[in-house]
Amino acid sequence: MGGVNYVSRRRAALQPEESDEESWEELVPLPPSCPLAGTAAWSWGGREAPGAMLGKGAGGSGAKPAKPSFVSYVSPEEIHKKEPIEKEVNLHLLPGELLLCEANTVLKCVQEDGSNRGACGKLICTNFKIAFLGDESASDDNEPEFKNKIIGENDITLHCIDHIYGVYDEKKKSLSGQLKKYPEKLIIYCKDLRVFHFCLRYTKEEEVKRIVSGIVHHSQTPKLLKRLFLFSYATAAPTNTDIQNQTVMFDAIKDWREELERTKGNMKYKVLNANEAYKVSEKLPLYFVVPMSLSEESILQYQGRGIPIWCWSCHNGASLLKMSAFPKEQEDNTSQMHKIFLDGIYKTINKPPYEVLKTDDLSSSLPSLQDIQAAYIRFKQLFLIDNSTDFWDTDVKWFSLLESTNWLEIVRRCLKKAIEVAEYLEGQNTNVLLVEENASDLCCVISSLVQVMMDSHYRTKFGFQSLIQKEWVMGGHCFLDRCNHLRQNDKEEAPVFLLFLDCVWQLVQQYPPAFEFTETYLTVLSDSLYIPIFSTFFFNSQHQKDTNMSGEGHRAQSSHFRFLTVWDWSVQFESKAQVLLNNPLYVEKPKLDKSQRKTTRFKHQRQLSLPLTQTKSSPKRGFFREETDHFIKNILGKRISKLINSSDELHNNFTEFYDSWHCKPADFHGLLLPHIDGPGIKVWAQRYLRWIPEAQLLGGGTVATATKILDMIEEVQSLQKKMDEKHSLTVPQGREALPMLRNSARLSSLFPFALLQRHSLKPVLPTSTWKDLEDEDDLAKRDDEFVDLSEVI
Secondary structure (H helix, E strand, C coil), rough: CCCCCEEEECCCCCCCCCCCCCCEECCCCCCCCCCCCCCCCCCCCCCCCHHHHCCCCCCCCCCCCCCCCCCCCCCCHHCCCCCCCCCCCCCCCCCCEEEEEEEEEEEEEECCEEEEEEEEEEEEEEEEEEEECCCCCCCCCCCCCCCCCCCCEEEEEEEEEEEEEECCCCCCEEECCCCCCCCEEEEECCCCCCCEECCCCCHHHHHHHHHHHHHHHHCCCCHHHHHHHHHHHHCCCCCCCCCCCCCCCCHHHCCCCCCCHHCCCCCCCCEEEHHHCCCCCCCCCCCCCCCCCCCHHHHHHHHCCCCEEEEECCCCCCCCEEEEEECCCCCCHHHHHHHHHHHHHHHHHHHHCCCCEEEEEEHHHHCCCCHHHHEEEEEEEHCCCCCHHHHHCCCCCHHHHHHHHHHHHHHHHHHHHHHHHHHHHHCCCCCEEEEEEECCCCHHHHHHHHHHHCHHHHCCHHHHHHHHHHHCCCCCCCHHHHCCCCCHHHCCCCCCCCHHHHHHHEEEEEEHHHHCHHHHHHHHHHHHCCCCCCCCCCCCHHHHHHHHCCCHHHHHHHHCCCCCCCCCHCCCHHHHHHHHHHHCCCCCCCCCCHHEEEEEEEEHHHCCCCCCCCCCCCCHHHHHHHHCHHHHHHHHHHHHHHHCHHHHHHHHHHHHHHHHHHHHCCCCCCCCCCCCCCHHHCCCCCHCCCCCCHHCCCCCHHHHHHHHHHHHHHHHHHHHHHHHHCCCCCCCCCCCCCCCCHHHHHCCCCCCCCCCCCCCCCCCCCHHHHHCCCCCCHHHHHHCCCCCCCCCC
């Protein structure tokens, strides 16, 4: 048991050239419960099916029969007559989930370190997921405690499938549409970067046809919106009225009024209900906020285009706005009318009490959606690893491959743009208007990042969720198209929301105490994009959601028809697992009484929120801003004007703002500016590397550090408890500890997604270096080249 069996095979005599070289192929030890266990018929890398060797040697006139390397005592027909799997694994179906097709005697393969292992079981396809049911019974020590109640370890939702490949004679081919020939092996690449290999060599031919055709059809062909499992689940699932959601959903007018009051923006802006029944625009929410000086007629004129919509107000009165731009290619008369309309809007919001307005067209200053999609396609290929050999082959050129994807550069540019906007709002007390064609993609990214950086409320878990509701869900981000949930238009697909989460992760890993949530929270949030029981990420707009909720098919049962929101984490995780979503090192913002607020208000607003704001402008900025001599202006003319508006000064303002902030300690409840220089932007290791054993450090990484800190916190709480008991005081309830971190030596650096996964032997020399030195006699004279993958993270 546990040993490795090898089979020596000679090339067939019928081949043009004979070779006496022996090729070794490794056999996977089968579990005792598998129908193939106990036979010598399974050659993992071999080209022959069980029993095929029996027929060789008798055919071909004059040909020398091949010498069999082993004898199979079981025919293919007898394989399927074996007893079924002893340990039957029950299939758990959700409300509304239907079993569509299944296949028995499927081998789930695991390839590692040149060796091959697998588990025998059943592959099933439902209208919700693909699932493998095997006898991979984990021991109590290895069983993960961070379990998703909806998606199991071997489950793939149909929306999470990225690409499907079939293996024909060791050649990989993409599968789509009607298949004329069915593969002997199925490879599924997932959007959460998992890779599944299923061997169908020993599955009945009829079952192979059904399962392969079913998986390809239900995951790759275009769908209608009402055909999504989201509607099946919402119809069949019982209504839970006990859910208490503290997230502000921004679906009521009072939510917007309370947000205006919280940010002190209610003196200059007003909430409109002009879009009730969506008579202004189907892309806008029912309620939104605009400057008080705007008339309702101007808002109705162009279906909301050209209208500055409020996002957030800074403590100094400056505000962040966004606007849907008019189409660039249109007739001259129409273009002139739009220009006159925009001039009137700008004049309206440039008057007091509004400050100077800075307009930023994001379509010209940031990458296009096509560039973002292309960069992510290149980027994710680094993590879709088929086996250990592929991983180590790319290890030496890892940094050059990573740079060539351009994904981290796009993350850097988005963070830099958010810092520029923060500098205008905080440093120059200037309103900023973000402009984009529909104001629902890059506008969502930048406006959300600015608010996370400048408002500590949005760094709490409920605040962050409310921000996503406000800027993304109600802001009209096309989740349905950008995630390509319907498989109707690949050109509209772009990982815009994932780009935002990656940017937020950069802030979380640079300033952990400033955030109430952890990177694990961000990772499971990114996974929730592909779970179609939550409506949060499966509509293009609130109008689309409302229309389909009251459709004809559900009119009779609309009283109990309800979509779930992703913010109810109890649907996916038990309370013990939800602890990992909360940061135990987060320090809540202290609440001051009224007397303290009055004495420290100015200091809190300026110096604690911006530790490096200078009270006096630099000489260069002062000259151009304060010099008002008419004679000098006339003499220098356009030269002065050119210098004032030059990109050099804008760059100097940004550099001064950025450098001066980083020279002083950060206030975790004030403004946060990320490090964007050099290695400041990193790979989100937990999300992108969590399924690769070679990238894990057992007993190391951030989980080891967190364990030590939690042990210290537990010791302090224990001492505090003893002191309180001694003085007969009520023992306060401390923050719940992380029970899964008691033995950090057993955990992986990619915990909680990798607990005790398989070990992978990391070569002292990279694969390419071994190849170069294969013919060298004396390796001892050469220095070992060691590449540490942890340097990348």
